[in-house]
Amino acid sequence: MIGQLTKAERQYALLILLGLALCGLIFGIAGKDDPLGIHGALIGVAALAGIFKVISVYYDPEPGDERLTRYYDDPTKFGIVLAMIWAVFGLFIGDWVAWLLVKPDFTFNAGWASFGRLRPVHTTSVLFGFGGNALIATSYYVLQRTSRARLPDQLSPWFVLLGYNLFCVLAVTGYMMGITQSKEYAEPEWYADIWLLVVWVVYFAIYLRTLARRKEPHIYVANWYYMAFILVIAILHIVNNLAVPVSFGSAKSYSLFSGVQDAMTEWWYGHNAVAFFLTAGFLGMMYYFVPVRAGRPIYSYRMSIISFWGITFFYMWAGSHHLHYTALPQWVQTLGMTFSLMLLIPSWASAANALLTLNGAWDKVRDDATLRFMMVAAVFYGITTFEGSFLAIRSVNSLSHYTDWTVGHVHAGALGWVAMITFGSIYTIVPWLWKRDRMYSPRLVEVHFWFALAGAVVYVFAMWNSGIIQGLMWRTYNESGTLAYSFVDSLIAMHPYYIARAIGGLLFLIGGIVGAYNIWMTIKTESKILPQSAVDAPEPALGGEAVLQPGE
């Protein structure tokens, strides 16, 4: 795995890990009466494990110069595996949380398993664990191919990938211990935030350094999206997490913002996390893997440029639509609403660009579940962005806000768009990375596709029903002018939809497990299984073949 590191890189790795171990030790001592102490120990153990790993390969022969004639894909491979582990874990927790809403006793009387702690474990695991690792892994791959340049060194990609996962582990374990700064999607506390910032700056530097070595004069549009994702997340992360810790021995900190400014900063961050993490990054994936898998150039390169700048500059202003009918000034709400509506144009331009790229290759979409994952992702992207603009209208929001409709909207995006484009990209990249002719079982890709689609549709329809009923019940008055239904009445009405949602989530989880198994078997099984499984499964040649001949 890290045997490719040169002697100097192994020494730097040891230095970094020793520094990290020292940080862990300091936090462990300073925070011995605080949950921070446990995180100090965790950081220390992680650093020690890294030190042992590096020492175990320290005296191995150095890699020769012939490595420079190939792209550096080891971190990408590891990142894909990590992404799938996080996917299964995060989807499992998500479904557990869904069943908690059906039957609240499923906490088994454990504090760490309460809804308020498990929910951020779910969101962080799927968004940052699964999505983030998939973005980092694919971005290394796409960056090198589109620039025709190898990553600038071998240490920093590992630093970013493993450092990022340390952040995710700190976040998730922290929530279970009750460590949170109570900002949605920005729950981790100050020390984890500072660590992520260091990791993120190195990530951006890798991008710039590789681009500086590129052969192609024009930077391919996928890289623009990946770069917007990295740069803007850095800005959002810094501003939203400005906080002062109680002491260096305490996990607790206080935000620099208060009241409505805090709310506005949080939702400026929160909605742009949707925009630049869950949209721009995955559009980068889409603009590379859809053309490559379909064997056709993107339908309109010009349209991809216009939608890039549209998405980048409109999204920045849309966050205030999360705060309709609050203390936020009316004009700021209207600004957010207006920009959310304008966003529909670049969003649909991107979705249309992907679908029009597939126009003329529908036979491939029919035969190849991998490409179908990406096609469905583009469709869900179009549906979700339309719904998002619609929900941002203040009067619509008065019905939808605080209801399950929002939850349904988020999952149309997360399950339908983000997860589908990621699975499609992973199924494309895995056989190439591990030099296989195709996935271990194309039939299991097909199974995964149908589980994922069924799960997403069941989930979203359940939440649409639930949310609209909930919203209507909350605003129904009787003749005397008081509310017709109590909150508990609305909860009882939700119950059947909560069961349906949990089943939808279960289907999606099963699909994810099937996918993880298939990927693992592809990695484990040498190509020699090819003739055997070609007999077992007559139709499958499709998956891999469609892409191995991009010239057709």
Place this chain on the structure above:
Amino acid sequence: MDPGHDTLVWFSKSFGLFYLIALSITTVVYAYWPSNQKAFDHAAKSVLHNEDGPWR
């Protein structure tokens, strides 16, 4: 230190408006500038090449 509500509204309604219009025009002009067409076509096709290894 505190810029005040009216100042911010004035700024966003004047500078904010014009910089977005200017940005939109710049983007469309760049995308449709005739001499850029070749570079865009090349870029769109470049990802479909077979993987041959890095240039450096």
